[in-house]
Amino acid sequence: MASLSPARIAAADVLSRVRRRNARARDLLRVSAPVARLTPADRALATRFTLGAVRASGAIDALLDAHLRRSHLEPRMRDALRISALELLWLATPVPVALSQGVELVRRVSPRGAGLANAVLHRVAEEDVPALAQARKRVESGSCTTSDIALVAALPAWLAGELVVSLGIESACHMALSAMEAPGAYVAGNACLHDDDEAERLLSAAGLIPRATCLPGCLTLFSAAGLAKSGLVDAADVVPADMAAQVVAWLASPAPSTRMLEVGQGRGTKSLLLECCAQRRGGLAQLSAVELEAFKVAVSRARMERAGLGAFVTCTAFDGCRLGEQDLPQEIAGSFDSVLVDAPCSGTGTLRRHPEIAWSLQESAVHVEGRSLPELQLAMFQAASERVGAGGTLAYATCSELREEDESIVAAFLASPKGARFSLVSPRVTPAFAALPPEAQGLVATMIGDDGMLRTSRADSADLPLDGHFLALLMCAV
Known part of the structure; x- marks a missing residue:
């Protein structure tokens, strides 16, 4: 039996709270005690799992349901399977790792569901992962359908169609290929309180590893997990903004x-x-x-x-x-x-x-x-x-x-x-x-x-x- 990673456990718990409360995932991540106890690396991983599973939820559910004889899944099982499907399809987690961790994540909330989870995730790995890879190749070539863009970008078909109309096929394809990447972590130093060097020193002292960009006052953070706890945002020393x-x-x-x-x-x-x-x-x-x-x-x-x-x-x-x-x-x-x-x-x-x-x-x-x-x-x-x-x-x-x-x-x-x-x-x-x-x-x-x-x-x-x-x-x- 594989040992479950703390990041996956924390992510599954946050996803369950998102569903029960109909709340925003990012808000719950900030106040989650299990997430707060993680190492910075695991906290970043839990955030990636949580936000990615919410972002691709509709696309993942459609694929999971296609492999079920009946579409109903116990909600906590679905939360766990969403994480594992995300890993298989969009995060390039090695298949054996994603499968074993997914089965154990389901076993944690539904011991009798482990067999079903194993069967469903194997079908995702054997059928959906290759299909997504082929769709991605077509999108990379620009010779693709709106359905390919929807799958690669994990979007509803209607929204993918609107983006093609709005941006043109070339830009829509470019958007789709990066759609499931993590967002950048940027802040602006508050020039009304600090000069740029002072803002960078404050961020460095908080362990956030800032680096200046070409845009005046704009810094990217290479370790952003502690930004909320640093107090710099509450004090308006820096402004979180893409x-x-x-x-x-x-x-x-x-x-x-x-x-x-x-x-x-x-x-x-x-x-x-x-x-x-x-x-x-x-x-x-x-x-x-x-x-x-x-x-x-x-x-x-x-x-x-x-x-x-x-x-x-x-x-x-x-x-x-x-x-x-x-x-x-x-x-x-x-x-x-x-x-x-x-x-x-x-x-x-x-x-x-x-x-x-x-x-x-x-x-x-x-x-x-x-x-x-x-x-x-x-x-x-x-x-x-x-x-x-x-x-x-x-x-x-x-x-x-x-x-x-x-x-x-x-x-x-x-x-x-x-x-x-x-x-x-x-x-x-x-x-x-x-x-x-x-x-x-x-x-x-x-x-x-x-x-x-x-x-x-x-x-x-x-x-x-x-x-x-x-x-x-x-x-x-x-």
């Missing part, structure tokens, strides 16, 4: 001492990034931010105080779709030098970081009767445009890979009466781009399409794992 989000914040950041409006503040991460970028460009701006949900506004306000930005950032509970009205709160009245619309979206560019999205997002979440996501995005975009002063800039950003939430929204806005005074500009011609060091300029340039709009996933690679963010910059006529 490098892609930091690129968008840099290009959309306000010039020093100007007035900026941020629409869709959330919990304040982008606000912190915007001000840190402004500080690195010469000085802080006056940032007014709006967010519909009052509890998020309270979180943001507290974060700004901890970050040393209480005098520079205001946080207001307000509906961004009403920014075109005349009677506005004082903090967001009048015109602004720059406006960023960080629009609510499907989140399809952050599937590696937020694994629940892939199989919880329904087609109806993008196409619904009444006000769809694209309709909400356009309404917010149009309302926010009325707050841009003459000669000012208007930025539209999402973390979606879907064209109907990105390029199509920009086109619809420019074709509308409210878009008549705006024109699309390439990030290449902006002062923010000019302020980047040459290596960062080269990286950002690879993200900009022929249409002048930016998709960070164009630069995604195994060496530089990035979320998929979209940005369009527009200039208001004088």
Whole structure:
């Protein structure tokens, strides 16, 4: 009988809690006592197993069910089998190890289920692993079907189809080949509290092994498991944010001492990034931010105080779709030098970081009767445009890979009466781009399409794992 690895036991326990509580896996990993007791290496492995099993859950379940005479499995058995199937299909764990550990993981929760687990996992290894390998070869060649992309990327067929339409077959294939890789671990040093060397020293002292990237203030962590416990995030010494989000914040950041409006503040991460970028460009701006949900506004306000930005950032509970009205709160009245619309979206560019999205997002979440996501995005975009002063800039950003939430929204806005005074500009011609060091300029340039709009996933690679963010910059006529 094989000895079960602590990482697999911890991952199975977290998966069971995710299912019972309908909670986010990453949130439960942070508070799991069994995970906390693991060595750093095992903690990273447990995280990989947990997030990967959630990310591929629908694809794995379809394969498991195809090998069962009846599709019902005791829930804890399914949790265990998901981990082992993930290892066989996407993590390249040696087959004997994945099989023996999988059987023992099932035996732990259902002793009588060990035989069934052995039979099912052998069929996954003998039938599904070769089928996935063949599909991957077709995707690598670019001569593939949408079904191949869905299998390789562990996505619902409808979403794979949407990505092909949105990105084109070549980019969709590239996305699929890296879709199941672990997300990058990035933070931004808080330039309002520390210079870059100080931020790096704080991270090093916490054992997180930081390394500077070509983007100012952006660090990648080679041992990120202890970030939450370090206290650096709670104290706002650093800001956890994918490098892609930091690129968008840099290009959309306000010039020093100007007035900026941020629409869709959330919990304040982008606000912190915007001000840190402004500080690195010469000085802080006056940032007014709006967010519909009052509890998020309270979180943001507290974060700004901890970050040393209480005098520079205001946080207001307000509906961004009403920014075109005349009677506005004082903090967001009048015109602004720059406006960023960080629009609510499907989140399809952050599937590696937020694994629940892939199989919880329904087609109806993008196409619904009444006000769809694209309709909400356009309404917010149009309302926010009325707050841009003459000669000012208007930025539209999402973390979606879907064209109907990105390029199509920009086109619809420019074709509308409210878009008549705006024109699309390439990030290449902006002062923010000019302020980047040459290596960062080269990286950002690879993200900009022929249409002048930016998709960070164009630069995604195994060496530089990035979320998929979209940005369009527009200039208001004088």
